[in-house]
Amino acid sequence: xxxxxxLIIKYLLFGISLGCTFFMVxxxxxxxxxxxxxxxxxxxxxxxxxxxxMLVGIAGGGTSVIYQFDRPxxxxxxxxxxxxxxxxxxxxxxxLGWIPFYPGNVTLTLLQLLFTxxxxxxxxxxxxxxxxxxxxxxxxxLRELERDNxxxxxG
Numbered sequence: 821x822x823x824x825x826x827l828i829i830k831y832l833l834f835g836i837s838l839g840c841t842f843f844m845v846x847x848x849x850x851x852x853x854x855x856x857x858x859x860x861x862x863x864x865x866x867x868x869x870x871x872x873x874m875l876v877g878i879a880g881g882g883t884s885v886i887y888q889f890d891r892p893x894x895x896x897x898x899x900x901x902x903x904x905x906x907x908x909x910x911x912x913x914x915x916l917g918w919i920p921f922y923p924g925n926v927t928l929t930l931l932q933l934l935f936t937x938x939x940x941x942x943x944x945x946x947x948x949x950x951x952x953x954x955x956x957x958x959x960x961x962l963r964e965l966e967r968d969n970x971x972x973x974x975g
Contacts, residue, residue: 831885832878839877843870865916872916879908880943906940 850858862869883904886897910933914921919936922928 827888828885831888832882835878835880835882835884836874837877838881839873839875840870842877843873861917869916872912872918876905876909876912880905880940884947902940902944906937909940910936 847859847862850856850862883901886900892900913919913936919932922932
């Protein structure tokens with residue numbers, strides 16, 4: 821149980837750092853693009869904006885801890901991660917004005933939701949590719965070590 825608690829705390833902190841990093845990169849992009857008007861809106865509501873970024877980071881990055889456990893199935897893990905991530909991001913993004921909300925226009929709202937889901941899946945896929953390449957690199961290094969050990973035992 822102690823290992824599980826440490827793992828969860830590690831992923832929560834990872835999620836917070838991920839949310840803060842995305843928040844700062846976004847602010848930097850607005851600054852470089854000359855959008856001080858948007859930066860001023862963020863600064864006026866800085867506490868809520870940064871707390872929202874951390875909350876979304878925890879939901880997206882922190883819940884990836886689920887991939888460290890044997891159960892549930894791989895597909896179920898992806899669904900849980902997606903639902904928690906989107907279930908937190910979308911309301912926070914609307915509440916904080918990150919994305920516009922069109923309550924009277926169902927078509928625009930659905931298109932916006934689909935677009936947001938697409939971005940979420942793209943980010944997830946990038947992390948998936950990174951982790952897959954890391955696993956391949958680690959496995960190759962382990963194979964090299966096994967070959968070295970086998971060669972040393974013979975000699």
